[in-house]
Amino acid sequence: MKLFSAEQIKRIDAATIEREPISSIQLMERAALACVDWIEDYYEKDVEFHIFCGMGNNGGDGLALARLLNNAGYNCRPFIVAHRSKGSAEFDHNLSRLDEVELNVHYINGLKEMPRVNENSIAIDAILGIGLDKPLRGIIRDVVKGIEEGYDHVISIDIPTGIPADFTTVNWNTAVRASHTLTFQFPKLSFLLPDMGDYTGDVHVLDIGLDELAMEEEHSTYFLTMDEEVESFRPMRKVFSHKGDYGHALIVGGHEGMMGAAVLATKAALRSGAGLVTAHVPSCGRDVLQISAPEAMVQTDHSERSVSNVPVSSRISAIGIGPGLGREHSVFKGLEKLLSEIELPVVLDADALHLIGTSQAWHLIPQNAILTPHKGEFERMLGREVESPLELLQEASAWAGDKKCIVVLKGAYTAVCDSDGNVYFNSTGHPAMASGGTGDVLTGIIAGLLAQGITPIRAARYGVWLHGCAGEEVAARRGEHSVVAGDLIDALF
Ligand SMILES: NC(=O)C1=CN([C@@H]2O[C@H](COP(=O)(O)OP(=O)(O)OC[C@H]3O[C@@H](n4cnc5c(N)ncnc54)[C@H](O)[C@@H]3O)[C@@H](O)[C@H]2O)[C@@H](O)CC1
Numbered sequence: 001m002k003l004f005s006a007e008q009i010k011r012i013d014a015a016t017i018e019r020e021p022i023s024s025i026q027l028m029e030r031a032a033l034a035c036v037d038w039i040e041d042y043y044e045k046d047v048e049f050h051i052f053c054g055m056g057n058n059g060g061d062g063l064a065l066a067r068l069l070n071n072a073g074y075n076c077r078p079f080i081v082a083h084r085s086k087g088s089a090e091f092d093h094n095l096s097r098l099d100e101v102e103l104n105v106h107y108i109n110g111l112k113e114m115p116r117v118n119e120n121s122i123a124i125d126a127i128l129g130i131g132l133d134k135p136l137r138g139i140i141r142d143v144v145k146g147i148e149e150g151y152d153h154v155i156s157i158d159i160p161t162g163i164p165a166d167f168t169t170v171n172w173n174t175a176v177r178a179s180h181t182l183t184f185q186f187p188k189l190s191f192l193l194p195d196m197g198d199y200t201g202d203v204h205v206l207d208i209g210l211d212e213l214a215m216e217e218e219h220s221t222y223f224l225t226m227d228e229e230v231e232s233f234r235p236m237r238k239v240f241s242h243k244g245d246y247g248h249a250l251i252v253g254g255h256e257g258m259m260g261a262a263v264l265a266t267k268a269a270l271r272s273g274a275g276l277v278t279a280h281v282p283s284c285g286r287d288v289l290q291i292s293a294p295e296a297m298v299q300t301d302h303s304e305r306s307v308s309n310v311p312v313s314s315r316i317s318a319i320g321i322g323p324g325l326g327r328e329h330s331v332f333k334g335l336e337k338l339l340s341e342i343e344l345p346v347v348l349d350a351d352a353l354h355l356i357g358t359s360q361a362w363h364l365i366p367q368n369a370i371l372t373p374h375k376g377e378f379e380r381m382l383g384r385e386v387e388s389p390l391e392l393l394q395e396a397s398a399w400a401g402d403k404k405c406i407v408v409l410k411g412a413y414t415a416v417c418d419s420d421g422n423v424y425f426n427s428t429g430h431p432a433m434a435s436g437g438t439g440d441v442l443t444g445i446i447a448g449l450l451a452q453g454i455t456p457i458r459a460a461r462y463g464v465w466l467h468g469c470a471g472e473e474v475a476a477r478r479g480e481h482s483v484v485a486g487d488l489i490d491a492l493f
């Protein structure tokens with residue numbers, strides 16, 4: 001799914017209005033109806049909605065919602081946050097339609113006019129949407145604070161009031177903290193960054209039928225990887241086939257005391273469908289690997305404690321390097337030799353990134369290699385700390401372009417940055433996955449997919465998507481505090 005800036009969304013709204021054709025007011029009605037459908041699935045009729053409306057079109061959504069929720073049998077009270085003297089045309093239209101249902105509307109000019117809250121009260125935030133163009137102040141800011149203090153449960157319409165829709169460095173001071181955000185057609189870009197995204201709560205994307213052609217025509221370099229799309233990335237299994245048809249992954253990792261990382265990556269490569277998997281580990285790791293991953297072959301280094309020299313057989317089709325590798329100079333020398341000799345698809349993670357980064361040996365990174373750093377690892381590669389999540393993303397994307405590789409920036413919405421400037425955010429995953437070893441599993445999955453011959457960008461996107469699905473599945477089964485990396489492997493596919 002393509003993601004757009006606020007300006008582009010306005011253009012797509014306008015194209016929908018022109019081409020469908022549909023009036024702006026009908027489009028707003030459609031948006032409000034989509035919210036009602038969602039609310040009816042989610043809430044019984046014993047709640048009381050306090051609907052806070054601004055005076056632009058987001059406020060218009062709120063007024064339409066008040067009327068439609070009232071018709072659906074909900075108890076609702078609309079409040080207008082009087083931040084300007086005149087409403088938009090769509091706001092005025094929906095304000096006058098409240099007469100149809102005899103709903104009284106209250107104006108809030110000061111905090112004294114905030115409604116009394118009881119245990120069934122739910123705030124609906126329809127104050128500002130994608131039209132935000134300056135930080136909150138005055139009455140809007142006061143009401144936003146009042147909502148934060150007064151309500152345990154808040155639903156934001158389209159976007160929590162106060163956060164910009166776009167990636168921006170513009171200062172924004174405060175925002176509604178929503179429990180749920182019902183956003184129209186696509187998640188807004190800002191939801192994907194932790195500093196702003198923390199305000200959205202659970203994001204629900206409601207289809208309001210914006211014009212497909214207009215969305216296609218709008219250029220964007222930002223995408224959200226969705227289930228339907230990645231399903232087509234899955235390597236096909238043929239009836240008349242054997243293990244040799246599905247590639248041979250080599251996992252290079254392990255160090256005395258860190259053999260588990262190599263085990264996790266090896267098992268994940270096996271589970272991701274590679275026909276064969278070999279693990280290259282220091283000789284102290286041979287028994288560990290053979291016992292914990294009997295399906296894999298083990299190739300031992302002549303060094304006892306760490307990897308120092310990795311012969312690569314001509315049968316290998318992709319390599320995953322880094323899990324538990326260690327950081328000694330001898331390991332770096334082995335890595336340097338390996339990377340300068342191979343011409344295979346590669347995924348580099350963890351200590352491999354650290355070793356290349358601390359030696360500034362960027363020339364070793366093969367074209368189209370997949371690098372999978374988390375924030376700290378990427379900052380070490382960069383040689384400095386970044387100031388914001390946006391800067392982190394921009395640097396990762398620039399880096400991918402510069403080094404002609406793929407950077408998988410791991411986090412809540414893992415960002416896969418390609419060398420052409422495209423950024424693919426992942427839509428799966430769970431906070432339960434924030435624990436040791438999950439990155440090793442990801443390296444193994446991607447190496448296993450590369451071995452089967454899918455392109456590096458697809459392997460990266462599909463790999464993070466599968467990894468996230470496994471996390472969601474295990475978190476639902478085991479609870480979010482008890483997920484360990486090994487569980488993800490069993491939940492793959
Ligand atoms: N036909 C359409 O265009 C549709 C619009 N929709 C809704 O319309 C919203 C966008 O509406 P608008 O463009 O009217 O914008 P908003 O309703 O977000 O904002 C209204 C106006 O408030 C002012 N404003 C911005 N920041 C402010 C601040 N910090 N303090 C005080 N005033 C401020 C601006 O002049 C802005 O135009 C979307 O987010 C969505 O909710 C949906 O109903 C879908 C259809």
Ligand SMILES: [K+]
Pocket residue numbers: 058125126127128129156157158159160161
């Ligand atoms: K809002």
